[in-house]
Amino acid sequence: MAREIPFFKPDITQYERDAIEKVLNLEGDDTIQGLEEAFVQKTGATHAVSTNSGTSALHLAMCAMDLKRGDKIICSVNAFPSVPEVVRHFDAEPIFVDIDGEDFNIDLDALEAVLEKNHSKKLKGAIVNHVAGQPTDLKRLYEIAEKYAIKIVEDASDAMGATYDGKPIGATGADITCFSFSPHMKHSVANAGMLLCEDDTLHERARLLRNHAIQSDGWDKYGNLEYIYDVVDIGCKYDLSVLDAAYALAQYRRIDQMVARRQEIAAIYDRELAGVNHVTLPVKKRDHSYQLYIVRIDRNRDGFARALKEKGVHTGLHYIPLHLMSYYKQKYSLRVNDFQQALQTYQQVLSLPIYHNMSDDEVAYVCEAVKEVAAAHI
Incomplete structure (x- = not known):
């Protein structure tokens, strides 16, 4: 199991x-x-x-x-x-x-x-x-x-x-x-x-x-x-x-400790997942607290997420662009292609687990799961 x-x-x-x-x-x-x-x-x-x-x-x-x-x-x-x-x-x-x-x-x-x-x-x-x-x-x-x-x-x-x-x-x-x-x-x-x-x-x-x-x-x-x-x-x-x-x-009162640990986990992800096929790591342009660790999957993101879940690794999606939501799409007559970068990003992004009470062993398990799924990904 x-x-x-x-x-x-x-x-x-x-x-x-x-x-x-x-x-x-x-x-x-x-x-x-x-x-x-x-x-x-x-x-x-x-x-x-x-x-x-x-x-x-x-x-x-x-x-x-x-x-x-x-x-x-x-x-x-x-x-x-x-x-x-x-x-x-x-x-x-x-x-x-x-x-x-x-x-x-x-x-x-x-x-x-x-x-x-x-x-x-x-x-x-x-x-x-x-x-x-x-x-x-x-x-x-x-x-x-x-x-x-x-x-x-x-x-x-x-x-x-x-x-x-x-x-x-x-x-x-x-x-x-x-x-x-x-x-x-x-x-x-x-x-x-x-x-x-x-x-x-x-x-x-x-x-x-x-x-x-x-x-x-x-x-x-x-x-x-x-x-x-x-x-x-x-x-x-x-x-x-x-x-x-x-x-x-x-x-x-423990927020600094929490942020520091997430940054440690992000560093492990950066090191262990560098160069993995189909996976692009987050771009760090400024100070980053890694409330989320968002990667890109070059194709079939949903299939990648399903395969990770089968291995017990739960993921997130941040975010579905607002112009694709029924209310805003209808209210303001928005089209799917109105925001090209957001649309392309949405089709590829996937958030991996990252929280300060993750153990190194749990982080390592996530890394191995991502590598295994990536190796078999079509």
């Missing part, structure tokens, strides 16, 4: 158990505030607003930016559905842009071309995701944003603990950066998100709207609302539970 290597497996240590136990015993300091402060301290951001998911953080970012019906937001066609989804909830329009064929991030030349052609005041900004944990060229991105006076929201769901030129993602120059504790297709034990920003107004609005736009004299440490309150806008219910915060904070 084949050995089983899941695509992702959570790592729950005594540290997480102790943190949750404190909450259940009503002990300790304000865990939610502690999580926000940990992000501020680690990233250097000015403000942090916790949420109950990464998608909530993205939607709250659009709320804070006061997105309105008919507004436009640019995003990569190679993003998780949550990205255009939060735009559509305002009856605003996502404008899709093709991707770079090497790092799978948004093609900045294509982004600038869209901005050059579109002079509408309705174009408010761009949501830029960092695929697999390798940030896009942020220096150039920020230069483009300044030139065309648009706001940048970074979807850092794959980039928690990642860096750009050695500086932590979260305060490198975006208007808002959003994180998720449940990265795409990796089901976390607890859900949580985080919104980081520098602007006081964006921060105050995000914090207000996070919990029904209620204003009061305050909340106590258990979340009880003070007696007199008012509602001053249309808000959301995106605040984070204390239990989720406890787990997330315990995990976040």
Whole structure:
């Protein structure tokens, strides 16, 4: 019987158990505030607003930016559905842009071309995701944003603990950066998100709207609302539970260890899979935290994935281009060939298991499985 290597497996240590136990015993300091402060301290951001998911953080970012019906937001066609989804909830329009064929991030030349052609005041900004944990060229991105006076929201769901030129993602120059504790297709034990920003107004609005736009004299440490309150806008219910915060904070305090181990695993993959027929390894152009390890299979990617699964190795696909999704294809009359690079990439990419609690023996098994499948691949 084949050995089983899941695509992702959570790592729950005594540290997480102790943190949750404190909450259940009503002990300790304000865990939610502690999580926000940990992000501020680690990233250097000015403000942090916790949420109950990464998608909530993205939607709250659009709320804070006061997105309105008919507004436009640019995003990569190679993003998780949550990205255009939060735009559509305002009856605003996502404008899709093709991707770079090497790092799978948004093609900045294509982004600038869209901005050059579109002079509408309705174009408010761009949501830029960092695929697999390798940030896009942020220096150039920020230069483009300044030139065309648009706001940048970074979807850092794959980039928690990642860096750009050695500086932590979260305060490198975006208007808002959003994180998720449940990265795409990796089901976390607890859900949580985080919104980081520098602007006081964006921060105050995000914090207000996070919990029904209620204003009061305050909340106590258990979340009880003070007696007199008012509602001053249309808000959301995106605040984070204390239990989720406890787990997330315990995990976040180990994020450097997690990233370092994934980088070790990526180095093993790089070494052991170099030159394997039919397999092209990831292109590392900048700092890379390897939330995902995405390879290209030159032909019959699905057959390759099936063969790996028969050997017990589970894989992922990041991502199916958004213009192939029924809703967006029909809503905006998009054609299959509208985004050539994303289409070609989608037909070839495959994500191998990579998580920090993989043992060297498990990594070696994945490498041998890939070699065996590649040797027999047609």
